[in-house]
Amino acid sequence: MAEETSPTTKQPPEQTKKPELKKLRLFTWDRFPDNKSKEGKAPIDWQARQAGGSILRQVERIALSIKEPLARAVKNPHLNPFYYSDTIAFFLLIVVALTGVYIWLFYEYGFDVSYQSIERMDRFFVSRAARAVHRYASGGLVIFALIHAIKMFFTDRFRNARWLAWVAGVATFAVLWITSITGYVMIWDEVAQILVQTFLNFIKPISGWASGFYLYFLTKQAFDNGFVLMLILLVLHVGLPALAGLLYWYHIKKLSRPKFFPPRYWMVIMTAMLILMGLIFPTGLLPRVNFAYLPTAIPLDSFFLFYVPLSMQGVAGSWIIWSALIALTALVGVIPWLWPKKKVEPAILSAERCTGCGNCAADCPYKAITMLPRDDDTPFKEIxxxxxxxxxxxxxxVGSCDTLAISLGGYAP
Ligand code: HEM
Ligand code: SF4
Ligand code: SF4
Incomplete structure (x- = not known):
């Protein structure tokens, strides 16, 4: 087995001869030609490992063959948006939050009142553009989060110790998507009416209340201004992203230096593109909800609201699509366990060779290495x-350590 990993408590003798660091640096793998552990494990056959093409490696090869032409066209990797997909997604999340707060300043609660407040926003070009930026940034966030998730999958960073990041990522994604649906209902236009209908189709078999909903609205609307319902929607629309924020914390919990923001030029490019799109393509507003009839041909955001056409096909359609979506989310969430990888033993350290330089602790992205004070008969202050x-x-x-004090796979350093 490997040497002891914790420092001893023995006091160093008064005059210890300092071993030369240079000598320690001369260690190379040639010095351990058989690379055997003390238990006599066979050396790792790296060539055989590479040749053994697992399914994942084949899929990765296909993904690379798609990615490479793009990488060649873009040339500079820093201009390749796939490279920064995670941080661009986070940046867009912040844009969505900021534009959301701005829109909220003008938003009012109530069926008529909510709709009218949005009508008023649409008359002024700044708030009109802010609405559009809010929507386009939400779409971009979902696209970049998806690219990032696919990248994590193909680079095999989703299983074993990374399961928490994967599961929390899937949950964050699902919560953000549901948030977008509540956002569409808050406008209280014909799209909102269709979404309410799809919701009713879903809950009809569970609640008798759904059948009487239209009648309730037609009669109630005359007396009730809908303040409470619209306020509940807003709380959901703000509360769900707060939940997403908490899940996101779990998502990056294990990383010691998670990067949140992409390079500045990417933030400038994204902001400029969003503002330009917001000014040129405002999101617009459809007629107000009218429960006396059901709108038929209305333009729908096929990105967030792709489930609506099937969901409008009565109770059966609604249950088919929602069951499929829930099953798919659960399936993606449990992939780390469906497809586990043979566990590689954690890194082990040779206390004898560690000079306490701290390089490994600084480089470990998973907060797995701590530098402790060293108090034995070596001249080194930390281990x-x-x-x-x-x-x-x-x-x-393993690569950070100049003295080859760390090894992997259960092999002695
Ligand atoms: C919702 C938006 C998302 C954002 C903003 C986001 C952002 C991030 C960031 C910033 C990191 C750390 C990257 C680093 O510094 O190395 C990360 C790691 C990770 N993400 Fe996401 N992510 C999102 C969604 C997802 C989704 C949907 C999945 C999977 C379904 C996912 C899977 C992962 C995994 C597995 C890691 C860990 C990588 C590792 O341990 O090396 N993420 N994410
Ligand atoms: S890199 Fe880490 S293990 Fe290697 S000598 Fe420095 S502190 Fe010790
Ligand atoms: S850097 Fe070393 S200690 Fe940190 S997670 Fe990787 S193998 Fe483990």
Whole structure:
């Protein structure tokens, strides 16, 4: 087995001869030609590993063959949006939040009142553009989050120790998508009416209340201004992103240096594009909800509201699409367990070779290495300690260590 990983408590002798660092740096793998653990494990056959094309590797190859022409066309990787998909998604999340707060300043609660407040916003070009930026940034967020998720999948960063990031990512995505639906209802135009109808189709078998809903609205509308319902919608529209924020915290919890924002030029490009699109293509407003009839041919956002056509086909259609969506989300969420990888043993450290330089702790992206004070008969003041529970066996620290004090796969350093 590997050497002890924790520092000893023995006091160093008064005059210790400082070993030369240079000598330690001379360690190379040639010095351990068989690379065997003390238990006599066979050396890793790296060539055989690479040749053994798993399904995932084949899929990765296909993905690369799609990606490479784009990478060649773009040339500079820094201009390739796929490279920054996670941070661009986060930046768009912030744009959505900021434009949301701005729109909320002018939004009022109540069936007529909500609709009229949006009509008023649409008369002024700044708030009209803000509405459009809010919507386009939400769409962009979903697209970039999807690209990021696909990238994580194809680069095999979704299973074993990364399950929490994967599951929290799926949950964040689902919550953000439901938030977008509540946003469409808040406008209280014909799209909102269609969405209410799809919701009623879904709950009809569960609640008798759904059948009487139209009648309720037709009669109630005369007396009730809908303040409470629209306020509930707003609370949902703000509360769900708050839940997404909490899930996002779990998403990046294990990372020691998560990057949140893309480089500045990407933020400038994205902001300029969103403002331009917001000014040129305002989102517009359809006629107000009218429960006396059901609108038929209305333009729908096929991106967020793709489920609506099937959901409008009565109770059966609604249950088919929602069951399929819930099953798909659950299936994607459990992929880390459906397709587990053979666990590579966490990194191990040779206390003898560690000089306490701290490179590995600084480089470990998963907060798995801590530098502890060292108090033994070596001249080094600190020693690295690896937490096997946090280690995802990524191997970065192996490359960070000049003295070859760390190894992976259960092999002695
Ligand atoms: C909703 C919007 C999302 C945002 C803003 C986002 C953002 C991020 C960020 C900033 C990181 C850290 C990257 C790093 O610094 O190395 C990350 C990691 C990760 N994300 Fe997401 N993500 C989102 C959705 C998703 C989804 C939907 C999935 C999967 C279905 C996913 C899967 C992962 C995984 C597995 C990691 C961990 C990577 C690792 O441990 O190396 N993310 N994400
Ligand atoms: S990189 Fe880490 S393990 Fe290697 S010598 Fe420095 S502190 Fe020790
Ligand atoms: S292999 Fe090393 S760098 Fe990677 S998670 Fe484990 S301790 Fe951190």
């Amino acid at each position: 690295a300690q690896i937490d096997p529970a946090m280690c995802v066996s990524c191997g970065i620290c």
